[in-house]
Amino acid sequence: KEAQPQQKLANVVILATGGTIAGAGASAANSATYQAAKVGIEQLIAGVPELSQLANVRGEQVMQIASESITNDNLLQLGRRVAELADSNDVDGIVITHGTDTLEETAYFLNLVEKTDKPIIVVGSMRPGTAMSADGMLNLYNAVAVASSKDARGKGVLVTMNDEIQSGRDVSKMINIKTEAFKSAWGPLGMVVEGKSYWFRLPSKRHTMDSEFDIKTIESLPNVEIAYSYGNVSDTAYKALAQSGAKAIIHAGTGNGSVSSRVVPALQDLRKDGVQIIRSSHVNAGGFVLRNAEQPDDKYDWVVAHDLNPQKARILAMVALTKTNDSKELQRMFWEY
Numbered sequence: 001k002e003a004q005p006q007q008k009l010a011n012v013v014i015l016a017t018g019g020t021i022a023g024a025g026a027s028a029a030n031s032a033t034y035q036a037a038k039v040g041i042e043q044l045i046a047g048v049p050e051l052s053q054l055a056n057v058r059g060e061q062v063m064q065i066a067s068e069s070i071t072n073d074n075l076l077q078l079g080r081r082v083a084e085l086a087d088s089n090d091v092d093g094i095v096i097t098h099g100t101d102t103l104e105e106t107a108y109f110l111n112l113v114e115k116t117d118k119p120i121i122v123v124g125s126m127r128p129g130t131a132m133s134a135d136g137m138l139n140l141y142n143a144v145a146v147a148s149s150k151d152a153r154g155k156g157v158l159v160t161m162n163d164e165i166q167s168g169r170d171v172s173k174m175i176n177i178k179t180e181a182f183k184s185a186w187g188p189l190g191m192v193v194e195g196k197s198y199w200f201r202l203p204s205k206r207h208t209m210d211s212e213f214d215i216k217t218i219e220s221l222p223n224v225e226i227a228y229s230y231g232n233v234s235d236t237a238y239k240a241l242a243q244s245g246a247k248a249i250i251h252a253g254t255g256n257g258s259v260s261s262r263v264v265p266a267l268q269d270l271r272k273d274g275v276q277i278i279r280s281s282h283v284n285a286g287g288f289v290l291r292n293a294e295q296p297d298d299k300y301d302w303v304v305a306h307d308l309n310p311q312k313a314r315i316l317a318m319v320a321l322t323k324t325n326d327s328k329e330l331q332r333m334f335w336e337y
């Protein structure tokens with residue numbers, strides 16, 4: 001009798017960073033009141049025995065923090081570990097468990113700086129594992145399923161939340177109390193159902209293999225800050241951020257990244273002093289900032305963030321500033337990534 005060819009399982013490494021997916025509450029009724037970043041990676045893996053049917057899974061605790069406290073140094077540390085693993089012949093895919101508050105920032109950062117076509121999936125949960133109807137188990141199962149699938153290669157860093165496969169570039173946390181929290185203005189790339197991925201579209205912005213940025217050549221990230229705009233806004237925050245050493249200020253503007261007349265003179269002065277001014281929008285479902293619409297960007301030498309929300313614009317600005325301080329080059333990068 002001929003031996004049946006054994007299907008080889010993919011090798012997937014789960015890098016744990018904390019967040020609610022590693023959270024614990026006092027009672028099963030605590031879906032919103034709990035402590036994030038409490039449960040270790042071995043316990044998370046043991047909680048989903050079905051993972052072993054998808055892949056040879058091993059875990060590493062890279063850090064244990066709630067993601068609102070993630071720093072630039074944490075990003076670099078995580079990014080470097082991802083790159084080491086991606087270079088390893090016995091790793092086929094990487095999953096990162098992460099708090100959801102800044103998950104979109106980390107996913108976009110990795111999307112820009114990891115030179116690999118191996119799947120990198122960032123995943124979190126909206127409820128701690130101790131809660132009724134906890135969503136972390138299924139999200140993690142889905143993340144490992146996508147990380148072990150050949151179809152996920154070359155699609156940039158991905159996020160699996162609520163059965164959807166989202167582009168790490170586009171996705172954003174839109175609401176903080178529902179499990180259906182992560183959305184992209186341009187729609188998910190696919191769905192993952194019962195461990196199988198179904199794809200519908202591809203990202204068209206530059207990422208990973210096609211990116212000009214490489215974590216291996218980035219020693220540190222420059223100081224880029226965000227100032228939030230609203231009616232009656234003053235220029236105090238902008239000036240203070242510049243004074244504290246910001247190399248670029250992301251204007252989290254109203255509407256089309258519009259700038260209050262109360263702030264325009266300060267932003268012109270800051271630009272003359274060498275600070276890059278990047279107009280973004282804080283509108284909820286996704287901004288769309290165009291050059292020279294609302295403000296004469298050519299005249300003021302400002303940059304527009306196009307569809308990147310302020311927190312993603314901060315990530316690209318930091319990475320871009322490691323290469324150039326030329327505003328035209330920065331603008332090119334904001335169109336291309």
Ligand SMILES: NC(=O)C[C@H](N)C(=O)O
Pocket residue numbers: 018019020021036065066067068098099100101102124125126127
């Ligand atoms: N749902 C979550 O993960 C929220 C938590 N504050 C975190 O980002 O770590």
